[in-house]
Amino acid sequence: MSILIRDALLDGRVESVYIEGDRIREIGKKIEADTVIDGKNMALLPGLVNVHTHAAMTLFRSYADDMKLQDWLQTKIWPAEAKLRPEDIYWGTKLACLEMIKSGTTCFNDMYFHMDMAAKAVQEMGLRAVLSEGFIDMRDREASEESLKKTRAVTEKIAAMRCTRIVPAWGPHAVYTVSQESLRALKQLSDETGYLLHMHLSETQKEVEECKAETGKSPAKYLEDLGFLSDRCVMAHGVWLDSTEIAALARTGAKVVHNPVSNMKLAVGKAMPYAELRRAGVPLSLGTDGAASNNSLDMFQTLKFASLLHKFASNDQTAAPTKEIWEMGTIGGAKALGLDCGRVEEGALADLILVDLRRAFMVPNHDLYSNLVYAASGDCVDTLICDGKVLMMNRQVEGEEEILEKASSAALDVTRRASHG
Ligand SMILES: [Zn+2]
The missing domain is CATH 3.20.20.140 (Metal-dependent hydrolases)
Incomplete structure (x- = not known):
């Protein structure tokens, strides 16, 4: 499995990043891949x-x-x-x-x-x-x-x-x-x-x-x-x-x-x-x-x-x-944690996020880190990749409805059991 993220903002430059297996393989080349993600107007960052x-x-x-x-x-x-x-x-x-x-x-x-x-x-x-x-x-x-x-x-x-x-x-x-x-x-x-x-x-x-x-x-x-x-x-x-x-x-x-x-x-x-x-x-x-x-x-x-x-x-x-x-x-x-993630570099584990720079609170973008720390909320994350696999794209996560439903009823049940001693 391979992923190409095209034209995302990385360290202030527009770059393409190629992921193969669980790692980042190439930065700066547009290599053909199984999945292509358009990174336009997005910042590529470590998760x-x-x-x-x-x-x-x-x-x-x-x-x-x-x-x-x-x-x-x-x-x-x-x-x-x-x-x-x-x-x-x-x-x-x-x-x-x-x-x-x-x-x-x-x-x-x-x-x-x-x-x-x-x-x-x-x-x-x-x-x-x-x-x-x-x-x-x-x-x-x-x-x-x-x-x-x-x-x-x-x-x-x-x-x-x-x-x-x-x-x-x-x-x-x-x-x-x-x-x-x-x-x-x-x-x-x-x-x-x-x-x-x-x-x-x-x-x-x-x-x-x-x-x-x-x-x-x-x-x-x-x-x-x-x-x-x-x-x-x-x-x-x-x-x-x-x-x-x-x-x-x-x-x-x-x-x-x-x-x-x-x-x-x-x-x-x-x-x-x-x-x-x-x-x-x-x-x-x-x-x-x-x-x-x-x-x-x-x-x-x-x-x-x-x-x-x-x-x-x-x-x-x-x-x-x-x-x-x-x-x-x-x-x-x-x-x-002694893990090889947390950085967007060739050879590192592909644990990455794409942050949507078109959200109102991310504009203007004089300084990305200022926006990330002081203005952003988790809502700005559009796409998430972990271990070289896409877990969220366009904010869609597989199975979301079922998790919300089952977790709410588990929460109600356990607190009910607790209050009945
Ligand atoms: Zn604790």
């Missing part, structure tokens, strides 16, 4: 990479908002999650994939439950994903053994699919929900398999203070001393990091995923130390977090929030400029 989400939480979109965090978790989210069935994860993930395709995301890093069902959904939808079964043992020895068994079984199942677009990972939830023994075991599994470790880190002040009270160390320092941190760690949030933690992350090569919308909505109380992390050389990428705490998976919103949050927090209009933020949302994400 966005969402490095932290819980995809099937789309089922809880608009279910509970504007509540105190503990109330929200204890009376709404946890009871509903307890009622999730494998089939729900499948439809919730399908809905998430649909939303991501429609808003220009070609690759995502997901942590949730029943991830073999998420993998099935991703395989059918055609996106690229790193999938980790969320690991929680509440620091209980028996639960630890049970959870390790389960997480290995699910991970092996995902690996056995042998889908080149789907990469398994290990998903220890956070330091306050996972025992030291389990953290060591998961690190060991990561060493053996080479799979990433996807984890939440220092999201709230409360978890940092509890960790310090208990271990005498901040969470990142505690993890470093455990031997857990490495360049295979993808840590979500990193809001309440102090300088010793930033140094630990930099030393070990661990990555941090910034989730500005979720952080602001859940009122975590401060902005991630963006400038300090960059100065220390910690690789940064962007994520939406789950649809219960965002409530959108549109990465264009995340681009804008990221830039605005750090301008606001630092009282500096030059902070977090557009090109830097765009790179965090694309190549930064690809690097965090």
Whole structure:
């Protein structure tokens, strides 16, 4: 299978791009192809990479908002999650994939439950994903053994699919929900398999203070001393990091995923130390977090929030400029996940979007990155290609109606089951 994208705007020039198999083969030549896409009035860009989400939480979109965090978790989210069935994860993930395709995301890093069902959904939808079964043992020895068994079984199942677009990972939830023994075991599994470790880190002040009270160390320092941190760690949030933690992350090569919308909505109380992390050389990428705490998976919103949050927090209009933020949302994400996407270059994976430059909010186009970060929404994406296959053209995605219908009824059912106890 081959695709030719004709006459699209690429890095300020009109270019044609030839894709064969899963990769970009030629830029600048009009080679005959099975599919020809007219790129006139479109910008050709790498697809966005969402490095932290819980995809099937789309089922809880608009279910509970504007509540105190503990109330929200204890009376709404946890009871509903307890009622999730494998089939729900499948439809919730399908809905998430649909939303991501429609808003220009070609690759995502997901942590949730029943991830073999998420993998099935991703395989059918055609996106690229790193999938980790969320690991929680509440620091209980028996639960630890049970959870390790389960997480290995699910991970092996995902690996056995042998889908080149789907990469398994290990998903220890956070330091306050996972025992030291389990953290060591998961690190060991990561060493053996080479799979990433996807984890939440220092999201709230409360978890940092509890960790310090208990271990005498901040969470990142505690993890470093455990031997857990490495360049295979993808840590979500990193809001309440102090300088010793930033140094630990930099030393070990661990990555941090910034989730500005979720952080602001859940009122975590401060902005991630963006400038300090960059100065220390910690690789940064962007994520939406789950649809219960965002409530959108549109990465264009995340681009804008990221830039605005750090301008606001630092009282500096030059902070977090557009090109830097765009790179965090694309190549930064690809690097965090160790994948060869996130760039439009010969030899790279063909994970691409065509952005419609004739949308009112994209005109005039004095600066494309300014428009992408400050003016655009995911709606500007006309065509999406992942792994060399067209998943959306003229904003049409196959099977959309069925997904909307099945996901809405799954969402209604699970929340009904939750409210009936
Ligand atoms: Zn999260």
